[in-house]
Amino acid sequence: DAKTTQPNSMESNEEEPVHLPCNHSTISGTDYIHWYRQLPSQGPEYVIHGLTSNVNNRMASLAIAEDRKSSTLILHRATLRDAAVYYCIQYSGGGADGLTFGKGTHLIIQP
Amino acid sequence: NAGVTQTPKFQVLKTGQSMTLQCAQDMNHNSMYWYRQDPGMGLRLIYYSASEGTTDKGEVPNGYNVSRLNKREFSLRLESAAPSQTSVYFCASSEVGFLTGANVLTFGAGSRLTVL
Numbered sequence: 001d002a003k004t005t006q007p008n009s010m011e012s013n014e015e016e017p018v019h020l021p022c023n024h025s026t027i028s029g030t031d032y033i034h035w036y037r038q039l040p041s042q043g044p045e046y047v048i049h050g051l052t053s054n055v056n057n058r059m060a061s062l063a064i065a066e067d068r069k070s071s072t073l074i075l076h077r078a079t080l081r082d083a084a085v086y087y088c089i090q091y092s093g094g095g096a097d098g099l100t101f102g103k104g105t106h107l108i109i110q111p
Numbered sequence: 112n113a114g115v116t117q118t119p120k121f122q123v124l125k126t127g128q129s130m131t132l133q134c135a136q137d138m139n140h141n142s143m144y145w146y147r148q149d150p151g152m153g154l155r156l157i158y159y160s161a162s163e164g165t166t167d168k169g170e171v172p173n174g175y176n177v178s179r180l181n182k183r184e185f186s187l188r189l190e191s192a193a194p195s196q197t198s199v200y201f202c203a204s205s206e207v208g209f210l211t212g213a214n215v216l217t218f219g220a221g222s223r224l225t226v227l
Contacts, residue, residue, distance in 0.1 A: 032212040043115075043201045043218025044154065051212055087153065091214055096142040096161035096207045098169060099214060101153035 004088045009106040012078050020073040020105055022088030027068050032091045034099065035062065035073050037084040044087065044101070047073065083109045113137050117202050117219035124192045124226045132187040132222050134202030142205045143185035144169075144216065145177060147198040154201060160185055192226045199223050 005023040012018045024033065035047040048055055048062045050071070055062040061074040075082055087104040115136045124130055136143065141162045146154040146169075156169030160179040174196060176188045185204075189196060200223075203216040 032214075034214065036216075041221075043203070043221055044216070045218065046215045049213050049215075091212075096159070096205070096214075097167065098144050098146075098156045098159045099216060100156070100170075101146075103151070103153045 003100075004090050004102060006086075006088050006102065006105045008103065009108065011108040011110060013110050014080060015077055018075040018078045018082070018107065020075075020086050020088075020107065021070065022073070023070050024088070024090045025069045027090055028092070030092065033062065033064060033071050034089040034091050035060070036087045036089065036099075036101070038087070038104070039081075039084045047086070049091070078107075078109050080109050080111060083107060114217050115202055115204055115219035117200075117222050119222060120220065121223050122225070124189075124224065126193060126226060128192050129188065129190050130192065130224075131189075132200055132202070132224075133184070134186065134219060135184045136202075136204040136217070137183065138204060138206075138217065139182070140204035140206045140217075141182070142207060143179065144203045144205070145175075145185070145187045146201045146203065147171065147196075148201060148221075149198050157187065157200075189224075192224075194226045197224060197226045 034049040036044040038044040050062045064071045085104040118133045144159045145157040148154045158177040160166045163182045199221045203218045205216045
């Protein structure tokens with residue numbers, strides 16, 4: 001899995017939307033973008049993934065740029081429980097050789 | 112709904128001692144993984160098992176051995192522990208979605224190991 005680039009930290013207010021950016025300039029046509037998050041003192045948990053088009057689930061939305069070199073994870077209404085480290089991962093679909101986690105973005109939510 | 116269970120949760124070792132971290136999953140996943148996480152760092156892959164009967168090295172395999180005992184269980188062994196192996200260890204399992212492109216890993220709660 002190739003390297004992605006994320007800001008080290010971001011801060012947002014409770015009940016406001018949060019946009020977490022990720023750059024993946026070396027992405028190939030068959031690479032998927034996965035997002036995981038890690039709450040304090042827990043293991044990471046899956047958030048969402050996508051290939052080309054925007055994706056939504058109960059946790060978040062994923063907006064992928066048209067050239068696929070960047071994406072944005074959107075938390076529509078942040079709560080204090082969303083404070084975590086968020087990892088953006090470029091994954092070559094079909095492989096079972098694990099995911100490469102960078103340092104991620106530490107999201108701080110202010111009440 | 113246990114998911115991925117790791118034991119022990121905490122362990123303190125002296126340099127040179129050996130120990131085995133146990134991991135079991137009840138989701139019938141084919142693939143299992145061991146990661147380590149050091150303070151302020153992301154997770155680094157130690158070993159993985161794409162399917163029962165196979166194991167492969169990840170990014171940081173030195174000083175570790177693994178055993179895929181059966182489809183459910185994947186253990187990590189430190190034969191001669193060193194202070195550099197002080198870390199939090201996470202086990203995970205997944206079922207790769209070849210049609211969906213998803214690799215949804217389910218992680219255990221972690222095992223915190225201190226080597227003195």
